[in-house]
Amino acid sequence: MEGKRGTWNSNFGFIMAAVGSAVGLGNIWGFPYKMGSSGGFAFLLIYLILAVLIGFVVMMGELVMGRRSGRGAVGAYAKLASRKFRWVGWMGVLSAFLIMSFYSVLGGYCLKYMVVNLGDMLGMSFGSNGLNGGDMFTLLLKNQVECVVYTLIIMVIGAAIVMGGISGGIERFSKYAMPALFILLIVVIIRSVTLDGAMKGLEFMFAPNFEPFEKDFISVLSLAGGQMFFSLSLGMGIMITYGSYLPRRENIQRNALVVIFADTVASILSGMAVIPAAFALGGDGAAMAGPKLLYVTLHNVFNSMGDIGPFIGMLFYLLVVIATVTSVISLIEVITTFFMDHAENHGKTGNRRLITLFVSLAIMALATLVAADGLGTNGVWMPFQAFGVSGWNDCWLSFMDMLSEGVMMPLGALLMCLFISYEWGVDRVVTEVERCGDRFVGRQFFSLCFKVIAPLGMVFILWGQLKGFGLV
Numbered sequence: 116m117e118g119k120r121g122t123w124n125s126n127f128g129f130i131m132a133a134v135g136s137a138v139g140l141g142n143i144w145g146f147p148y149k150m151g152s153s154g155g156f157a158f159l160l161i162y163l164i165l166a167v168l169i170g171f172v173v174m175m176g177e178l179v180m181g182r183r184s185g186r187g188a189v190g191a192y193a194k195l196a197s198r199k200f201r202w203v204g205w206m207g208v209l210s211a212f213l214i215m216s217f218y219s220v221l222g223g224y225c226l227k228y229m230v231v232n233l234g235d236m237l238g239m240s241f242g243s244n245g246l247n248g249g250d251m252f253t254l255l256l257k258n259q260v261e262c263v264v265y266t267l268i269i270m271v272i273g274a275a276i277v278m279g280g281i282s283g284g285i286e287r288f289s290k291y292a293m294p295a296l297f298i299l300l301i302v303v304i305i306r307s308v309t310l311d312g313a314m315k316g317l318e319f320m321f322a323p324n325f326e327p328f329e330k331d332f333i334s335v336l337s338l339a340g341g342q343m344f345f346s347l348s349l350g351m352g353i354m355i356t357y358g359s360y361l362p363r364r365e366n367i368q369r370n371a372l373v374v375i376f377a378d379t380v381a382s383i384l385s386g387m388a389v390i391p392a393a394f395a396l397g398g399d400g401a402a403m404a405g406p407k408l409l410y411v412t413l414h415n416v417f418n419s420m421g422d423i424g425p426f427i428g429m430l431f432y433l434l435v436v437i438a439t440v441t442s443v444i445s446l447i448e449v450i451t452t453f454f455m456d457h458a459e460n461h462g463k464t465g466n467r468r469l470i471t472l473f474v475s476l477a478i479m480a481l482a483t484l485v486a487a488d489g490l491g492t493n494g495v496w497m498p499f500q501a502f503g504v505s506g507w508n509d510c511w512l513s514f515m516d517m518l519s520e521g522v523m524m525p526l527g528a529l530l531m532c533l534f535i536s537y538e539w540g541v542d543r544v545v546t547e548v549e550r551c552g553d554r555f556v557g558r559q560f561f562s563l564c565f566k567v568i569a570p571l572g573m574v575f576i577l578w579g580q581l582k583g584f585g586l587v
C-alpha cells in the first residue's frame with residue numbers, strides 16, 4: 116500500500132519536510148517579538164515546557180494516527196475513530212484551507228520585498244526608489260493587482276512542488292531548501308549582531324524579565340501556547356498527513372523530538388537575525404510588533420546598512436520566502452492527500468497533478484480576496500464589520516486567522532488528545548511507535564501528558580486564543 120501511495124525516501128527527507136512545514140513566518144516574526152516583549156529567557160523556558168508537555172504529545176499523536184491508518188487527516192479519523200470524533204479530520208482540512216488564504220498573501224509580500232532588494236542591489240527601477248519601509252508597505256497594500264500577483268506566484272511555486280509528489284516534490288525541495296535556509300540565517304545573524312548597538316536587541320530577547328509574569332501570567336502562558344501550535348504546524352492534520360507517508364521502520368518519538376528541537380532553534384536564530392538589527396538601527400518595542408517588523412522596520416534596517424544593505428535584505432527575504440514555501444506545500448498537501456485518499460478508497464488512483472491544480476485554484480480564489488483587501492486598506496466588502504470592529508474582523512486576514520489559528524487549530528488538537536486518551540487508547544500509540552523496533556521511552560509520563568496535562572493545557576490555550584481575538 117505504501118508503495119502506491121508514495122513514501123518518504125529517507126528519514127532525513129521526512130525530517131526536512133516536517134521542519135520545513137514548522138519553520139515559517141511564525142518563527143521569523145511571531146516568536147522573536149513575543150519572546151522579547153513577554154519575558155525574554157523566561158518566556159523561552161515556558162515555551163519549551165509547553166512544547167515538551169503538549170507539543171511533543173500532540174505531534175506524536177498526529178504522526179502515529181497518520182502512520183497507523185495510512186491516511187491523511189480525514190481518512191485517519193474515518194478509519195480509527197467512532198462517530199463521535201470522525202468529523203475532527205474535516206476541521207483539519209478546513210483550517211489548512213483557511214490558513215492558506217492568508218499565509219500565501221503574507222508570503223507574497225515577502226517575495227515582493229525580495230524583488231525590491233534585488234532591484235536596489237542592481238540599481239534597477241524595481242527597487243525601493245528611496246521609499247522608506249512605511250511608505251513602501253502602504254503603497255504595496257493599495258496596489259491590489261500587485262498583491263494578488265505576488266500571492267499567486269507563491270501559490271504556483273507551492274503547487275508545482277506538491278505536484279511532484281511526496282518524495283519527488285516535497286522531499287526533494289525540502290532537502291535542499293532547509294539546510295540553505297539555516298545557512299542564510301547564519302549569514303544574516305553575523306551581520307545583525309555585529310552592528311553597533313546590537314547588544315540592546317540581544318538583551319531585549321534574552322534577558323530574563325519577570326515583569327510580564329507579575330502582571331499577567333495567564334496571558335503569557337496562552338501566548339506561548341498559541342505560538343507553539345502555530346509554529347509546530349499542529350492541530351490541522353499536517354503531521355497526520357506527513358506521518359501517513361512515513362515507513363514503519365522510522366522512530367516517531369525521536370522524529371517528533373528532532374522536529375520540535377529544530378523548530379525552536381530556528382525561532383531563536385530568527386530572533387537573533389531580526390531583533391538586534393532592528394534595535395541597532397533605532398527600533399523600539401513598538402517597531403517589532405505585528406506586520407510592521409517584517410515589512411516596515413526591517414526594510415528600513417536594510418536601507419540604512421549602506422552598500423551591503425540590499426544584498427543582506429535580498430538574502431533575508433529569500434530565506435523568508437523559502438520558509439514560507441515549505442510551509443505552504445505542507446498545507447496544500449493536507450488537502451491534496453484528502454482527495455488522493457478519497458480516490459483510493461474507491462479503488463482508483465487519484466491524479467495528483469489534477470487534484471493539486473484544483474485544490475490550488477480553490478485556495479487562490481480565497482487568497483485573492485484576502486490579497487485584494489490589503490489588511491483592510493482597500494475597503495473590500497467585509498460583512499462581519501457590522502458587529503463592531505474587534506480583533507477578529509478588522510480585515511479578511513484577521514477573520515481567517517481567527518477561524519483557523521484562533522479556534523480550529525487548538526480545538527482540533529484538544530479533540531485529538533481526547534480521542535487518543537479516552538477512545539483509541541494511549542497503548543496503541545506506544546505499540547505503533549514501537550513498530551520501528553525501539554522501545555517507547557517514558558510511557559507513564561506520556562500517558563499522563565496525553566490524558567491530563569495536554570488536554571488541560573489546550574483548553575487553556577483555546578481560551579487564551581479566543582480572548583486574544585476579542586471573542587470572549
Ligand code: PFF
Binds near residue numbers: 142214353
Ligand atoms: N508553522 C508555520 C509557521 O510557523 O509559520 C505555519 C504553519 C504552517 C502553520 C502550516 C500551520 C500549518 F499547518
